[in-house]
Amino acid sequence: xxxxxxxxxxxxxxxxxxxxxxxxxxxxxxxxxxxxxxxxxxxxxxxxxxxxxxxxxxxxxxxxxxxxxxxxxxxxxxxxxxxxxxxxxxxxxxxxxxxxxxxxxxxxxxxxxxxxxxxxxxxxxxxxxxxxxxxxxxxxxxxxxxxxxxxxxxxxxxxxxxxxxxxxxxxxxxxxxxxxxxxxxxxxxxxxxxxxxxxxxxxxxxxxxxxxxxxxxxxxxxxxxxxxxxxxxxxxxxxxxxxxxxxxxxxxxxxxxxxxxxxxxxxxxxxxxxxxxxxxxxxxxxxxxxxxxxxxxxxxxxxxxxxxxxxxxxxxxxxxxxxxxxxxxxxxxxxxxxxxxxxxxxxxxxxxxxxxxxxxxxxxxxxxxxxxxxxxxxxxxxxxxxxxxxxxxxxx
Numbered sequence: 001x002x003x004x005x006x007x008x009x010x011x012x013x014x015x016x017x018x019x020x021x022x023x024x025x026x027x028x029x030x031x032x033x034x035x036x037x038x039x040x041x042x043x044x045x046x047x048x049x050x051x052x053x054x055x056x057x058x059x060x061x062x063x064x065x066x067x068x069x070x071x072x073x074x075x076x077x078x079x080x081x082x083x084x085x086x087x088x089x090x091x092x093x094x095x096x097x098x099x100x101x102x103x104x105x106x107x108x109x110x111x112x113x114x115x116x117x118x119x120x121x122x123x124x125x126x127x128x129x130x131x132x133x134x135x136x137x138x139x140x141x142x143x144x145x146x147x148x149x150x151x152x153x154x155x156x157x158x159x160x161x162x163x164x165x166x167x168x169x170x171x172x173x174x175x176x177x178x179x180x181x182x183x184x185x186x187x188x189x190x191x192x193x194x195x196x197x198x199x200x201x202x203x204x205x206x207x208x209x210x211x212x213x214x215x216x217x218x219x220x221x222x223x224x225x226x227x228x229x230x231x232x233x234x235x236x237x238x239x240x241x242x243x244x245x246x247x248x249x250x251x252x253x254x255x256x257x258x259x260x261x262x263x264x265x266x267x268x269x270x271x272x273x274x275x276x277x278x279x280x281x282x283x284x285x286x287x288x289x290x291x292x293x294x295x296x297x298x299x300x301x302x303x304x305x306x307x308x309x310x311x312x313x314x315x316x317x318x319x320x321x322x323x324x325x326x327x328x329x330x331x332x333x334x335x336x337x338x339x340x341x342x343x344x345x346x347x348x349x350x351x352x353x354x355x356x357x358x359x360x361x362x363x364x365x366x367x368x369x370x371x372x373x374x375x376x377x378x379x380x381x382x383x384x385x386x387x388x389x390x391x392x393x394x395x396x
Contacts, residue, residue, distance in 0.1 A: 135181035250345025
């Protein structure tokens with residue numbers, strides 16, 4: 001059992017405010033946590049451990065009342081933390097202080113993730129820390145920045161998150177990566193006694209699928225570019241957005257949607273990938289410039305492309321509309337597999353490989369954090385290259 005008392009520590013400087021501290025006693029070990037609350041000796045009742053507000057002027061009363069309220073809230077937070085850790089029997093007072101100071105064990109998910117990321121970085125496990133950070137940002141966007149108590153994470157919430165990711169146009173392997181990261185974080189919380197496992201990830205996919213071929217050949221790109229859509233303005237716009245993505249090394253739909261004129265710098269587009277926060281620089285070739293100019297009068301605010309409108313600034317719903325239009329265009333071209341926003345990215349990668357461009361350059365061009373990710377792309381995208389090689393060998 002841990003006891004908590006509030007102590008006042010006088011300043012060594014005459015006529016200067018002292019500081020309130022929390023005294024924690026656990027297994028006969030005594031530790032002090034210095035609080036942010038400061039007041040004068042005559043404003044603290046040592047016997048009753050309360051703030052004295054008598055004889056203070058109105059402005060000082062407000063200040064002291066804030067200290068009193070804050071002190072109660074902080075004390076309650078410590079007791080809440082103790083009740084969580086009491087589910088275990090092996091925690092130390094130093095551990096209690098660490099969790100309190102880092103705000104990582106207040107029962108909420110985001111502070112706990114931040115605590116794990118900090119710990120991983122201190123152990124030089126930067127790759128895992130980066131994955132956790134990316135998953136946290138994604139889950140935070142899904143929650144509109146609102147945290148969730150770990151006890152409230154259940155199958156229903158995680159299925160909602162999975163649907164959200166699908167609406168964002170993420171492939172199954174990317175969704176699975178986020179789910180595996182959040183599941184690992186959740187399991188760490190269970191191990192530390194923050195919650196009792198409800199197995200919230202049991203109904204979502206957390207495996208690794210071989211990526212289905214999504215790339216199209218150069219002739220399809222050429223036909224798409226030449227397709228006369230003058231009588232179908234909405235389809236023409238989606239075709240041009242697809243081509244813009246292809247011209248910009250497979251820029252994602254959400255990154256295109258968020259481009260503004262501020263991203264144009266000296267003939268280059270400079271932007272940060274929403275998925276990894278990596279900064280990429282793309283030269284504005286003539287084909288890119290033509291698309292930007294074509295829709296210059298149809299964009300809202302400072303946006304570069306005509307994706308958001310006054311009535312709809314949701315990238316998710318706009319993406320669904322975009323993919324529906326691309327499916328109609330696919331039917332016009334007689335394609336066996338429909339185009340989607342992601343096909344442009346896969347196509348750029350596989351065509352670059354066929355042109356003899358190195359995996360390292362493709363990886364950097366796409367903004368992958370490492371070549372392993374690029375090789376996963378290319379392993380499934382370019383089966384035809386392997387088939388052609390085999391045919392040539394057999395012909396010998």
